[in-house]
Amino acid sequence: MTIRALSTRLAAALALAAAPLAALAGPAVEATTKQPLNLHAIGMFFVFVLLTLGITYWAASRTKSTADFYTAGGGITGFQNGLAIAGDYMSAATLLGLTAMMYMQGVDAYIYMLSFFVGWPIILFLMAERLRNLGKFTFADITSYRLNQGKVRTMAAVSSLVVVCFYLVAQMVGAGQLIKLLFGLDYTVALFVVGALMMVYVTFGGMVATTWVQIIKACMLLIGGTTVAVLGFSQFGFSFEELTNRAMEIHRLGVNLLAPGSLLADPVTAISLGLGLMFGTAGLPHILMRFFTVTDAKEARKSVLFASGIVAYFFNVIAIMGLCAILIVGTNPQFFEGGEVGGKVIGGGNMIAMHLAQAVGGNLLLGFLSAVAFATILAVVAGLALAGASAISHDIYSRVIMKGTASEKTELRVSKFATIGLGVVAVLLGMAFEKMNIAFMVALAFGVAASANFPVLILSMYWKDLTTRGALAGGYFGLFSAVALVVLSKSVWVDVLGNAAPIFPYTQPALFSMPLAFLAAILVSLLDKSAEAQRERQAFGDQYVRAQTGVGAASAAAH
Amino acid sequence: MSSSMYAHIRSNPRFAELVARRTRFAVTLSAIVLVIFYGFVMMVAFAPDLVATRLFEGSNLTVGIALGLLQFVLFWVLTLIYVRRANGEFDDLNKEIVNAAWRSEQ
Numbered sequence: 001m002t003i004r005a006l007s008t009r010l011a012a013a014l015a016l017a018a019a020p021l022a023a024l025a026g027p028a029v030e031a032t033t034k035q036p037l038n039l040h041a042i043g044m045f046f047v048f049v050l051l052t053l054g055i056t057y058w059a060a061s062r063t064k065s066t067a068d069f070y071t072a073g074g075g076i077t078g079f080q081n082g083l084a085i086a087g088d089y090m091s092a093a094t095l096l097g098l099t100a101m102m103y104m105q106g107v108d109a110y111i112y113m114l115s116f117f118v119g120w121p122i123i124l125f126l127m128a129e130r131l132r133n134l135g136k137f138t139f140a141d142i143t144s145y146r147l148n149q150g151k152v153r154t155m156a157a158v159s160s161l162v163v164v165c166f167y168l169v170a171q172m173v174g175a176g177q178l179i180k181l182l183f184g185l186d187y188t189v190a191l192f193v194v195g196a197l198m199m200v201y202v203t204f205g206g207m208v209a210t211t212w213v214q215i216i217k218a219c220m221l222l223i224g225g226t227t228v229a230v231l232g233f234s235q236f237g238f239s240f241e242e243l244t245n246r247a248m249e250i251h252r253l254g255v256n257l258l259a260p261g262s263l264l265a266d267p268v269t270a271i272s273l274g275l276g277l278m279f280g281t282a283g284l285p286h287i288l289m290r291f292f293t294v295t296d297a298k299e300a301r302k303s304v305l306f307a308s309g310i311v312a313y314f315f316n317v318i319a320i321m322g323l324c325a326i327l328i329v330g331t332n333p334q335f336f337e338g339g340e341v342g343g344k345v346i347g348g349g350n351m352i353a354m355h356l357a358q359a360v361g362g363n364l365l366l367g368f369l370s371a372v373a374f375a376t377i378l379a380v381v382a383g384l385a386l387a388g389a390s391a392i393s394h395d396i397y398s399r400v401i402m403k404g405t406a407s408e409k410t411e412l413r414v415s416k417f418a419t420i421g422l423g424v425v426a427v428l429l430g431m432a433f434e435k436m437n438i439a440f441m442v443a444l445a446f447g448v449a450a451s452a453n454f455p456v457l458i459l460s461m462y463w464k465d466l467t468t469r470g471a472l473a474g475g476y477f478g479l480f481s482a483v484a485l486v487v488l489s490k491s492v493w494v495d496v497l498g499n500a501a502p503i504f505p506y507t508q509p510a511l512f513s514m515p516l517a518f519l520a521a522i523l524v525s526l527l528d529k530s531a532e533a534q535r536e537r538q539a540f541g542d543q544y545v546r547a548q549t550g551v552g553a554a555s556a557a558a559h
Numbered sequence: 560m561s562s563s564m565y566a567h568i569r570s571n572p573r574f575a576e577l578v579a580r581r582t583r584f585a586v587t588l589s590a591i592v593l594v595i596f597y598g599f600v601m602m603v604a605f606a607p608d609l610v611a612t613r614l615f616e617g618s619n620l621t622v623g624i625a626l627g628l629l630q631f632v633l634f635w636v637l638t639l640i641y642v643r644r645a646n647g648e649f650d651d652l653n654k655e656i657v658n659a660a661w662r663s664e665q
Contacts, residue, residue, distance in 0.1 A: 111603055125592075258624065259607060302646070
């Protein structure tokens with residue numbers, strides 16, 4: 001296999017899993033046709049919506065200050081936040097995309113899921129407590145702690161918004177396609193439902209409602225996935241030997257089902273893929289924001305412990321689901337177009353998990369899992385909108401434009417308008433991109449998160465010599481190089497712009513743009529001899545004590 | 560927060576001790592995770608046959624699956640160990656340092 005083919009495959013796999021719904025939005029979606037109305041799914045989704053609207057109503061009465069809006073007043077416990085983080089991390093693509101990947105690739109998918117999981121311990125050991133001790137509402141609080149507020153905050157807010165917008169559009173397009181398929185609703189109707197509910201959750205309920213939507217969804221996902229896996233596995237007497245023996249007999253990979261294939265064959269790509277996923281996650285604004293919703297560093301650590309436990313558990317559930325699907329879905333003509341076993345799966349590869357649910361639990365379980373998938377999109381979209389709105393209202397409006405003189409009430413109003421604005425933009429872009437392959441948007445979101453947000457964030461926490469000029473150089477360099485590399489790659493240069501060959505051979509830019517951002521930040525900082533830079537270096541001492549001890553950190557609001 | 564409070568903490572030898580101990584611990588654990596994980600990735604890339612080897616005769620449990628599962632468990636246990644020590648030992652020491660700084664501040 002050539003490196004080009006490999007990288008394309010890796011990129012496709014990356015988009016499939018990293019990217020909430022990229023896979024659904026990508027090639028797999030083109031087959032999406034409107035299905036008959038799925039009444040079980042709509043009924044269960046309706047229950048979920050009523051429940052979350054009730055919570056939003058309750059949360060609205062508790063959302064008075066900006067701290068309530070951005071961070072639920074810091075009153076979320078470690079366990080609740082762990083569920084919410086896991087919820088933000090496990091998108092509909094995790095459930096659908098990774099099950100399909102296990103079904104197609106066997107053990108390669110298991111190794112792939114491990115690379116997704118392994119970022120969490122690192123985030124805990126190196127970042128979680130410092131984030132909580134230094135930050136208040138957004139991660140820009142940390143980068144601008146001892147640097148020039150206006151310039152650094154603007155930079156951090158711009159890159160956050162870029163990440164949020166690209167991610168949001170990818171989610172919206174995926175949502176529309178998925179709902180057309182699962183619920184039998186129109187694409188546009190689906191976009192409006194998602195956009196409207198997201199606005200209601202965030203504008204009225206702020207972070208309290210968003211967190212609870214996320215928690216409920218995470219529980220539904222765990223229950224739904226576990227039920228399908230247990231019912232499926234029980235058909236093989238819960239015997240791994242029996243399951244794998246029979247799977248190897250019928251799978252096109254044969255005995256190689258349990259041997260690593262080509263997915264991670266090239267060590268350079270494999271390592272950079274792992275690095276990209278790890279640090280992309282550590283730079284996603286909606287995930288970072290979750291560290292400010294807990295009382296203190298102690299609870300922040302606990303939330304990572306719970307989140308990583310849940311994620312690890314769920315990946316193993318998905319592995320079982322994928323293996324069971326090989327036998328249960330893969331041999332049943334009912335799930336193939338024209339009843340031809342081994343042909344085209346009805347609804348495309350991402351429907352494997354749904355077909356499995358129907359095969360083992362009938363329409364009721366199918367309906368439940370469909371409702372879970374919709375709830376998942378809604379929850380992730382709400383989390384993204386909140387992160388975007390805080391970048392606009394807290395960083396740009398309150399800190400840069402008003403220089404800290406805006407009243408809380410005005411800031412709160414601005415964040416609500418920002419949410420509505422983001423919702424409208426998301427729906428409009430979702431319509432505009434309906435027919436396009438938007439997988440590149442997720443590569444962009446991850447690339448920008450890993451290249452623009454992560455290097456500046458980690459340097460500002462760990463490196464005394466970082467200066468404003470260095471942070472700006474690193475941040476903007478990372479942002480522009482990530483965007484430029486994606487534009488020059490196959491996914492935009494060839495697929496969107498119609499050129500013959502890509503200028504940049506890979507689709508995931510992080511591996512190249514991330515080191516560039518680090519280099520730019522470090523070199524510019526070292527060359528910066530200004531008086532301002534001297535003051536910034538001296539201020540590191542106090543920041544360091546606060547990062548280590550939490551003295552002076554924002555405390556939980558009394559409720 | 561006044562700068563003198565931070566100065567008090569910084570001059571406390573116990574603070575240097577806390578930072579050194581916590582940093583050493585976090586770096587050691589991170590190194591374990593990175594070495595094991597990237598070691599495994601290298602094994603998948605360079606020795607796929609070894610990864611596909613059955614652990615026991617006649618069993619489908621391969622080295623790759625066993626090592627994968629082991630890493631899921633091991634890395635989670637490492638986070639548990641970190642959280643326990645950080646939320647216990649390190650936080651107690653932290654509290655002691657902060658209280659000492661408050662007293663000398665007044």
